[in-house]
Amino acid sequence: MSAFNAIGEKREVEREDFTPGIEPQATWCPGCGDFSVLKALKGAMTDLGKNPEEVLVATGIGCSGKLNSYFDSYGIHTLHGRALPVARAAKLANPDLEVVAAGGDGDGYGIGGNHFMHTARENHDMAYIVFNNEIFGLTKGQTSPTSPKGHKSKTQPHGSAKDPIRPLSLALTSGASYVARTAAVNPNQAQEIVKEAIEHDGFAHVDFLTQCPTWNKDAKQYVPYIDIQQNDEYDFDVTDRKEAAEMMYDTESALYEGEVLTGRFYREEGRRTYGQEKRAHGDMPEDPLAERYHDDDYEWERSYDLLDAHK
Template structure:
């Protein structure tokens, strides 16, 4: 185990009390427990308060455009499967504009972990309704309350073929560390939905609200997919590892012996003379 300070970077500029602080701490602890090498780790993020996390975590990091973190992470992992690729973002980034990429990275079972900081609101842009906001939720863009039912991101990922589904709470860093550690260790696509309160713009879904509206999974078989579907449709949020199954990863299928090689292993001609010749 390495010292957690290895992953320190810049001081976060999140609002005091933001749930994302807990996620950052849990991620650092999990990385330390696993002994992740910052030089062989890539943290890919999209847009939003939560997506600033790779500015605060010492590793390689790529800040992509809104909703495309999963697509970029796919390219990175397939180019060099030796890298530990982690995606992080918010509910707006993952479950709205990024929904199509979530579906396809899950069904492919790419060996990456996706941490979604779910605060049920758009925080960076100052409090608009998000895809996970509850029906009736009042914001500056829904003054009469939201008319839409919330998107259930973990349920969508499970239906799409994800082989690891878990939910944590940023107010319980000990359990969240264990969950993130297991997600990174898992061979295949792992989604970790984190209840991460926005203390500035969401005065409904607070730390106390999440404590009152969640429960710990006990005596649960994470290999039971049908039961996982039922749990993810509960009125309250189940905390823990909800589903886990070992299957062949997308990389293992693509890079079968004598079929394809990762880009990193290919001999690349860096000369530009041949390119020039095409335009002569």
């Protein structure tokens, strides 16, 4: 089981432990909000005392997809919109692995929208960080699912005729058990929220507002922002679905009116994760499947050995 010895190992962890030697300096555009996601993730893992060998980062395609190139851990650069199913499989095979999935707003809410809904519904135990800059950045400025109505782009030169998606509300109605929004311009809050999302037992969705100064100058830098947990005007119970839904709707409406509200919106504790449900139903073994196949003495099983034949 040597491949798994690092999990649970207690040692001092520093932020630079997560800086890769091959590509230590991120090459996003100057002023890009993606730098803040990388910084928040490094800080959160350091605070949690995680080793790089205990972490897997699965990304999709886009500017956000470079995250695991600049973050030293296990990483999988998947297909467009497919970070979540790959991350789910990894977590089910090795529940002790700390799994983080990441993608852009086009990657996560558009191309991978079906995976987003069902991963939330099933409450898979992982953090999902969506870099939301309201534009397709890597492909140079096309309208995305979160682009505001009327926004002009290469694909919508006369302005988008569609209302933007409401990612927080979608996460809640789909079944996510932790929902938050933060912004690149609020690094302290960003690190705290990413840390909470990683610690949360269940599917934690973080809508991370990341400005794109190159291809979406309309969004500017999402300032000024308001931390709803630090403002007496926004008093609601984050454990109450109805109150959370109302707060999310107001927040998503306010964003396109120039008011940026960030913070924790919903948290559900005590609900079993998908892996726990499967083990409780006897559909999965208690010991991680991944460990079995790193044991030289273990006799491999095939699916037909694990399932009863249909009568």
